[in-house]
Amino acid sequence: ETGVTQSPTHLIKTRGQQVTLRCSSQSGHNTVSWYQQALGQGPQFIFQYYREEENGRGNFPPRFSGLQFPNYSSELNVNALELDDSALYLCASSSGWEVETQYFGPGTRLLVL
Amino acid sequence: GDSVTQMEGPVTLSEEAFLTINCTYTATGYPSLFWYVQYPGEGLQLLLKATKADDKGSNKGFEATYRKETTSFHLEKGSVQVSDSAVYFCALSDRGNTPLVFGKGTRLSVIA
Numbered sequence: 001e002t003g004v005t006q007s008p009t010h011l012i013k014t015r016g017q018q019v020t021l022r023c024s025s026q027s028g029h030n031t032v033s034w035y036q037q038a039l040g041q042g043p044q045f046i047f048q049y050y051r052e053e054e055n056g057r058g059n060f061p062p063r064f065s066g067l068q069f070p071n072y073s074s075e076l077n078v079n080a081l082e083l084d085d086s087a088l089y090l091c092a093s094s095s096g097w098e099v100e101t102q103y104f105g106p107g108t109r110l111l112v113l
Numbered sequence: 114g115d116s117v118t119q120m121e122g123p124v125t126l127s128e129e130a131f132l133t134i135n136c137t138y139t140a141t142g143y144p145s146l147f148w149y150v151q152y153p154g155e156g157l158q159l160l161l162k163a164t165k166a167d168d169k170g171s172n173k174g175f176e177a178t179y180r181k182e183t184t185s186f187h188l189e190k191g192s193v194q195v196s197d198s199a200v201y202f203c204a205l206s207d208r209g210n211t212p213l214v215f216g217k218g219t220r221l222s223v224i225a
Binding site: 004031033035040041042043044045048056058090092094097098099100102103104105106107 | 117145147154155156157158159162202204206209210211212213214215216217218
Protein backbone atom coordinates (compact mmCIF):
# COMPACT_ATOMS: atom_id res chain seq x y z
CA GLU A 1 0.00 0.00 0.00
CA THR A 2 1.37 3.40 -0.95
CA GLY A 3 -1.34 5.52 0.67
CA VAL A 4 -3.09 8.55 -0.79
CA THR A 5 -0.76 11.18 -2.18
CA GLN A 6 -1.52 14.68 -3.41
CA SER A 7 0.43 17.17 -5.46
CA PRO A 8 1.52 19.85 -5.19
CA THR A 9 1.70 20.34 -1.42
CA HIS A 10 1.40 24.11 -1.68
CA LEU A 11 0.78 26.62 -4.42
CA ILE A 12 0.01 30.27 -4.88
CA LYS A 13 -2.22 31.64 -7.62
CA THR A 14 -3.77 34.98 -8.44
CA ARG A 15 -7.44 35.76 -8.78
CA GLY A 16 -8.88 34.72 -12.15
CA GLN A 17 -6.30 32.01 -12.82
CA GLN A 18 -6.98 28.30 -13.18
CA VAL A 19 -5.49 25.51 -11.07
CA THR A 20 -5.23 21.73 -11.27
CA LEU A 21 -4.68 19.60 -8.19
CA ARG A 22 -3.78 15.92 -8.37
CA CYS A 23 -4.49 12.89 -6.24
CA SER A 24 -3.19 9.34 -6.42
CA SER A 25 -5.53 6.92 -4.75
CA GLN A 26 -4.52 4.04 -2.55
CA SER A 27 -3.92 0.75 -4.33
CA GLY A 28 -7.17 -1.15 -4.87
CA HIS A 29 -9.40 1.87 -4.35
CA ASN A 30 -11.85 2.86 -7.09
CA THR A 31 -13.56 5.89 -5.51
CA VAL A 32 -12.13 9.36 -4.96
CA SER A 33 -13.75 12.18 -3.01
CA TRP A 34 -12.59 15.79 -2.87
CA TYR A 35 -13.12 18.17 0.05
CA GLN A 36 -12.37 21.85 0.63
CA GLN A 37 -11.21 22.84 4.11
CA ALA A 38 -11.14 26.59 4.65
CA LEU A 39 -9.06 27.94 7.50
CA GLY A 40 -10.69 27.16 10.84
CA GLN A 41 -13.50 25.17 9.20
CA GLY A 42 -14.32 21.53 8.69
CA PRO A 43 -13.90 19.86 5.31
CA GLN A 44 -16.77 20.42 2.87
CA PHE A 45 -17.61 17.86 0.19
CA ILE A 46 -16.96 19.02 -3.37
CA PHE A 47 -17.61 15.89 -5.45
CA GLN A 48 -16.94 12.21 -5.74
CA TYR A 49 -15.86 9.95 -8.60
CA TYR A 50 -16.51 6.24 -8.87
CA ARG A 51 -14.90 4.33 -11.73
CA GLU A 52 -14.32 7.51 -13.76
CA GLU A 53 -17.87 8.85 -13.37
CA GLU A 54 -18.98 11.67 -11.10
CA ASN A 55 -21.55 10.20 -8.72
CA GLY A 56 -22.13 12.91 -6.17
CA ARG A 57 -21.58 16.64 -5.84
CA GLY A 58 -21.75 19.12 -3.00
CA ASN A 59 -22.79 22.75 -3.11
CA PHE A 60 -19.96 24.05 -5.28
CA PRO A 61 -20.25 26.04 -8.53
CA PRO A 62 -19.49 24.48 -11.95
CA ARG A 63 -16.08 26.16 -12.09
CA PHE A 64 -15.04 23.31 -9.78
CA SER A 65 -14.64 20.27 -11.99
CA GLY A 66 -12.85 16.98 -11.86
CA LEU A 67 -11.65 13.88 -13.62
CA GLN A 68 -10.88 10.35 -12.63
CA PHE A 69 -8.51 8.29 -14.75
CA PRO A 70 -8.50 4.55 -15.54
CA ASN A 71 -5.89 3.99 -12.80
CA TYR A 72 -8.36 5.75 -10.42
CA SER A 73 -6.12 8.75 -9.81
CA SER A 74 -7.97 12.04 -9.97
CA GLU A 75 -7.72 15.74 -10.72
CA LEU A 76 -9.57 18.70 -9.30
CA ASN A 77 -9.74 21.74 -11.56
CA VAL A 78 -10.81 25.18 -10.43
CA ASN A 79 -11.37 27.92 -13.00
CA ALA A 80 -11.61 31.68 -12.46
CA LEU A 81 -10.08 31.50 -9.00
CA GLU A 82 -11.53 33.71 -6.28
CA LEU A 83 -9.95 34.81 -3.02
CA ASP A 84 -12.38 32.57 -1.10
CA ASP A 85 -10.99 29.52 -2.89
CA SER A 86 -7.95 29.76 -0.61
CA ALA A 87 -8.12 26.55 1.40
CA LEU A 88 -6.67 23.11 2.03
CA TYR A 89 -7.98 20.69 -0.59
CA LEU A 90 -8.25 17.13 0.61
CA CYS A 91 -8.53 14.04 -1.48
CA ALA A 92 -9.78 10.75 -0.08
CA SER A 93 -9.87 7.37 -1.75
CA SER A 94 -12.00 4.40 -0.82
CA SER A 95 -13.14 1.02 -2.00
CA GLY A 96 -16.70 1.79 -3.05
CA TRP A 97 -18.67 4.10 -0.77
CA GLU A 98 -17.89 2.74 2.68
CA VAL A 99 -16.46 5.41 4.95
CA GLU A 100 -14.44 2.83 6.85
CA THR A 101 -12.41 2.06 3.74
CA GLN A 102 -11.67 5.73 3.08
CA TYR A 103 -8.19 7.20 3.52
CA PHE A 104 -7.35 10.87 3.26
CA GLY A 105 -4.30 12.42 1.67
CA PRO A 106 -2.32 15.21 3.38
CA GLY A 107 -3.91 17.86 1.20
CA THR A 108 -2.85 20.68 -1.11
CA ARG A 109 -2.82 24.15 0.39
CA LEU A 110 -3.92 26.75 -2.16
CA LEU A 111 -3.49 30.46 -1.62
CA VAL A 112 -5.24 32.85 -4.00
CA LEU A 113 -3.96 36.42 -4.02
CA GLY B 114 -29.68 19.22 5.16
CA ASP B 115 -27.55 17.18 7.51
CA SER B 116 -25.22 19.10 9.81
CA VAL B 117 -22.78 18.67 12.70
CA THR B 118 -22.10 21.16 15.48
CA GLN B 119 -19.01 20.91 17.67
CA MET B 120 -17.91 22.86 20.69
CA GLU B 121 -15.59 25.67 19.73
CA GLY B 122 -11.97 25.54 20.68
CA PRO B 123 -9.24 25.82 21.30
CA VAL B 124 -9.21 23.50 24.27
CA THR B 125 -6.08 23.53 26.41
CA LEU B 126 -5.55 20.81 29.02
CA SER B 127 -2.78 19.62 31.25
CA GLU B 128 -1.42 16.14 30.73
CA GLU B 129 -3.56 13.43 32.38
CA ALA B 130 -6.65 15.67 32.47
CA PHE B 131 -10.09 14.44 31.39
CA LEU B 132 -11.23 15.43 27.91
CA THR B 133 -14.73 16.02 26.60
CA ILE B 134 -15.46 17.49 23.17
CA ASN B 135 -19.16 17.98 22.55
CA CYS B 136 -20.78 17.10 19.25
CA THR B 137 -24.43 17.24 18.21
CA TYR B 138 -25.94 16.46 14.85
CA THR B 139 -29.00 17.00 12.69
CA ALA B 140 -29.78 14.34 10.14
CA THR B 141 -32.53 12.62 8.26
CA GLY B 142 -32.34 8.93 7.62
CA TYR B 143 -29.93 6.69 9.51
CA PRO B 144 -26.62 8.46 10.05
CA SER B 145 -23.42 6.79 11.08
CA LEU B 146 -21.23 8.95 13.31
CA PHE B 147 -17.47 9.38 13.31
CA TRP B 148 -14.62 11.18 14.99
CA TYR B 149 -11.57 12.10 12.93
CA VAL B 150 -8.22 13.49 14.06
CA GLN B 151 -5.94 15.76 12.07
CA TYR B 152 -2.31 16.11 13.08
CA PRO B 153 -0.26 18.95 11.58
CA GLY B 154 0.79 18.18 8.01
CA GLU B 155 -1.09 14.88 7.92
CA GLY B 156 -4.34 13.67 6.42
CA LEU B 157 -7.49 13.13 8.40
CA GLN B 158 -7.46 9.85 10.29
CA LEU B 159 -10.53 7.95 11.39
CA LEU B 160 -10.40 7.73 15.18
CA LEU B 161 -13.64 5.90 15.98
CA LYS B 162 -17.14 5.27 14.71
CA ALA B 163 -20.65 4.22 15.71
CA THR B 164 -23.30 3.06 13.31
CA LYS B 165 -26.49 2.92 15.39
CA ALA B 166 -28.09 4.25 18.54
CA ASP B 167 -26.36 3.31 21.82
CA ASP B 168 -23.26 2.02 20.00
CA LYS B 169 -20.01 3.00 21.69
CA GLY B 170 -16.98 3.60 19.50
CA SER B 171 -13.55 3.41 21.07
CA ASN B 172 -9.91 3.61 20.02
CA LYS B 173 -6.61 4.64 21.65
CA GLY B 174 -8.37 5.47 24.91
CA PHE B 175 -10.97 7.70 23.24
CA GLU B 176 -14.66 6.86 23.48
CA ALA B 177 -17.94 8.23 22.12
CA THR B 178 -21.50 6.94 22.45
CA TYR B 179 -24.20 7.42 19.81
CA ARG B 180 -27.11 9.05 21.66
CA LYS B 181 -30.14 9.26 19.41
CA GLU B 182 -32.38 10.83 22.07
CA THR B 183 -30.05 13.81 22.44
CA THR B 184 -28.60 13.62 18.87
CA SER B 185 -25.13 13.68 20.36
CA PHE B 186 -21.79 11.91 19.95
CA HIS B 187 -19.44 13.46 22.53
CA LEU B 188 -15.76 12.48 22.47
CA GLU B 189 -14.13 11.59 25.80
CA LYS B 190 -10.75 10.46 27.06
CA GLY B 191 -9.89 9.81 30.66
CA SER B 192 -6.27 10.93 30.63
CA VAL B 193 -4.88 12.98 27.74
CA GLN B 194 -1.25 13.00 26.65
CA VAL B 195 0.82 15.64 24.89
CA SER B 196 0.72 13.43 21.79
CA ASP B 197 -3.08 13.87 21.65
CA SER B 198 -2.64 17.51 20.62
CA ALA B 199 -4.43 17.81 17.28
CA VAL B 200 -7.65 19.00 15.67
CA TYR B 201 -10.65 16.72 16.20
CA PHE B 202 -13.60 16.58 13.81
CA CYS B 203 -17.00 15.08 14.41
CA ALA B 204 -18.68 13.82 11.23
CA LEU B 205 -21.67 11.91 9.98
CA SER B 206 -22.63 10.00 6.87
CA ASP B 207 -25.76 8.39 5.57
CA ARG B 208 -25.67 4.69 6.48
CA GLY B 209 -21.89 4.72 6.71
CA ASN B 210 -21.40 5.71 3.06
CA THR B 211 -19.40 8.56 1.62
CA PRO B 212 -19.54 11.52 1.52
CA LEU B 213 -19.02 12.81 5.03
CA VAL B 214 -20.50 15.90 6.65
CA PHE B 215 -18.01 17.44 9.09
CA GLY B 216 -18.21 19.79 12.02
CA LYS B 217 -15.88 22.77 12.20
CA GLY B 218 -13.30 20.98 14.30
CA THR B 219 -11.93 21.51 17.80
CA ARG B 220 -8.26 22.17 18.37
CA LEU B 221 -6.85 20.41 21.43
CA SER B 222 -3.55 21.41 23.01
CA VAL B 223 -2.16 19.30 25.84
CA ILE B 224 0.64 20.77 27.91
CA ALA B 225 3.07 18.82 30.04
